[in-house]
Amino acid sequence: MLIYEAALVFGVVFFASFVFDVSTQSKSALSLRLMREVFLFFVIGGYFVFFWRRSGQTLAMQTWRIKLVNDDLGKVPLVKAIVRYCLAWLWVLPGFILSYQFGLKNAQLLIPVLVCFCIWASLTFFAKDGQFLHDKLAKTRLIQLPKQNSST
Known part of the structure; x- marks a missing residue:
């Protein structure tokens, strides 16, 4: 499950990094590095929190029939x-x-x-x-x- 989840999160991170680079007009991955890392921390968190709140399952968790509950x-x-x-x-x-x-x-x-x-x-x-x-x-x-x- 962890590998599948990582592949999905990679897609989220790739898209979020693209949005970050376009919006900040960043030409190098090293420029604004700390800001990028903080941004990605919140984006990844948003991905997990959104799915855990919505159905208790991320896409990978649905595949493996695992659910997060209170x-x-x-x-x-x-x-x-x-x-x-x-x-x-x-x-x-x-x-x-x-x-x-x-x-x-x-x-x-x-x-x-x-x-x-x-x-x-x-x-x-x-x-x-x-x-x-x-x-x-x-x-x-x-x-x-x-x-x-x-x-x-």
């Missing part, structure tokens, strides 16, 4: 969806901070990011309900939807 299995409120998005960055943020602290560049910076990613993902094996830490903190949960019978 603790009471109801629709996720706006604030919880935003909190979940921000907390989900804990998957990779510590790795980026470590990379920055140690001055790692290019492929080297991926090592701490991937280590943090794997540690975060492995925490689900120790959770009784198999939920991610950011879901526990945001008081949301992922549920598996049943297969729908295709009547022909």
Whole structure:
């Protein structure tokens, strides 16, 4: 699911970057770099929050029949969806901070990011309900939807 979601988000980021470059008349990806990163953070967040609020599912989650719900299995409120998005960055943020602290560049910076990613993902094996830490903190949960019978 993660690869499929990444492919969809890539399309969103590509289009948003195009809009950003046209609107700022940017000629280089390095110019206005911080502004671009902040803009993309909000665009990606908007993508996830929109779909989580609308149906509890992004396009990739629909494919895999996974739905995000509130603790009471109801629709996720706006604030919880935003909190979940921000907390989900804990998957990779510590790795980026470590990379920055140690001055790692290019492929080297991926090592701490991937280590943090794997540690975060492995925490689900120790959770009784198999939920991610950011879901526990945001008081949301992922549920598996049943297969729908295709009547022909």
